[in-house]
Amino acid sequence: MxxxxxxxxxxxAIRPEVVDEMANVMKNVFGNPSSTHVFGREAKALIELARKNISQRLNVSPAEIYFTSCGTESNNTIIRSCVNDLDVSRIITSNLEHKCVYEAIKDVESRGKVEVIRLNIFENGEIDYNQLEELLKDHSQKTLVSLMHANNEIGNITDVKRISKLCQENNTLFHTDTVQTVGHYDLDFQDLGMDFASCSAHKIHGPKGAGFLYARKSSHIKPLISGGGQERGMRSGTENVYGIVGLSKAFDLAIDxxxxxxxxxxxxxxxxxxxxxxxxxxxxxxxxxxxxxxxxxxxxxxxxxxxxxxxxxxxxxxxxxxxxxxxxxxxxxxxxxxxxxxxxxxxxxxxxxxxxxxxxxxxxxxxxxxxxxxxxxxxxxxxxxx
The missing domain is CATH 3.90.1150.10 (Aspartate Aminotransferase, domain 1)
Known part of the structure; x- marks a missing residue:
């Protein structure tokens, strides 16, 4: 059968070229990227090359890319920091979001930290853009809009550029889950204009356990995981070097x-x-x-x-x-x-x-x-x- x-x-499925790239790192670059000796510097160099490569592909600064374990971690970091550290007291979202976004928002809502408004959804799965525009006219609370770029179940694509413009006009933060679109479209994050985005390598023929979050430099979000201060203080824990290299290689192949x-x-x-x-x-x-x-x-x-x-x-x-x-x-x-x-x-x-x-x-x-x-x-x- x-x-x-x-x-x-x-x-x-992981592409063979990605497996080969990762296997080479596993065999030859075993140093801890936080170590200052040559073995550590070799590992650190691979991470920074991957960061530079991905940032260039997305037209952002390398300082705006932070490696994580997956889209779920990235989305949780963004949402929870916006509430805990950036004084967001209102979130505008929808019932169509990925489970990790939906549950993270539901959690901060249940703790009484934010007011959550879920947009009306039409029968074809589209959000009510007019309702969003009206809601954003209320400037009484610091607001985060969290709406995914492409829905992982019904495939609807959100007009991210339109939402970014509305958010910028109303001094509102905008997070979009781009897990289903990074590597599937040639995205220019600067042109799209959002403040935050996310990626998982395993959605683009890369390894599981590697991803990244994008955070605009002016956003000043804080880490979800504390410790040794890796990823410029944003994500503590020894980096998954071969996973990051695999993510970068998969991204290259996808875009090329x-x-x-x-x-x-x-x-x-x-x-x-x-x-x-x-x-x-x-x-x-x-x-x-x-x-x-x-x-x-x-x-x-x-x-x-x-x-x-x-x-x-x-x-x-x-x-x-x-x-x-x-x-x-x-x-x-x-x-x-x-x-x-x-x-x-x-x-x-x-x-x-x-x-x-x-x-x-x-x-x-x-x-x-x-x-x-x-x-x-x-x-x-x-x-x-x-």
Missing amino acids: QRVYLDNAATT ELDQHIQHIKQIKQYTIDQLQEAIPGVGFNGLSGDLDKSLYALLSIRLPFHDALIGFELELAGIAVSQGSACSSGAAKTSGVISTICSSEEIERITPLRVSFSHETTKEEIDILIGTLKKITEKNLLQKA
Whole structure:
């Protein structure tokens, strides 16, 4: 049985070039980057080269990039420091945010530290920009806006540049989770204009356990982890040198080959949409994911016209790996908060949401296996219903 991996929004396979780069560091550069002798300086030099490389790719200063373990740590550091250290007393966000952002904000809210306003969400998964603009006119509280760049479940892309402009006009801090877009688009952080952003290496064919946060120099956020003062005091703990090198290499490969990857993945996504519509009458797509121009090109959120809570298990038996929601919910198959936000409870009882996410390695043959399996599952469900 051929195994088919279509869950790249959860994690991606590490590219061989990245493995080779990391293995070379593991074998030859073992010094502690905080040590002042030659072994430590060699390790430190690799970290700083990676920092310089990433910052140049994003058009920011190296001093604005801080290496972390992942997007979750980055997002938590940003949100908690804004509240604890920068006197933020109001957060404007949405119910569509990644679990790590949603839970971090929920936690500071439950401790009575901030007022939280969650924006209205339309049926297509878009935020209410007009509501945001009206809310920002109230300057009575120091405010943080936290809205993700691209949704990890339905693929909607937020107009970050528009929000940045609104925030700058109203002296408001703006954080955006860019985990699903860094390395998938050629981003210019200066042009986008946000104050804070995040990245995880494992979303771009790099290693797990490495990421970074971007913080504009003027923001003055404080560390979440204290200790030896590594990362210029922002993130204590001995650095993951080979992970950071792997992140930098993966980022290089992603950007250098970006145009061909986008072309290939868009073709795969359109092929998937076309084949689904032909094979399964009544199939739909959540949010804007069915529109290549308005959604994350590497993700498709499918809405099957029947309710089957065991579909993930059925696809697993067929050797197909997909997701029924986010990968950050402890493997739970319950309906995600994102789907619950854009669908009524009655709708949820009539449909099965399925997230399929692609990479440059995805083939049409793999999509054919998915479509064939989904067609059989659909026929079985409709027969039982009849």
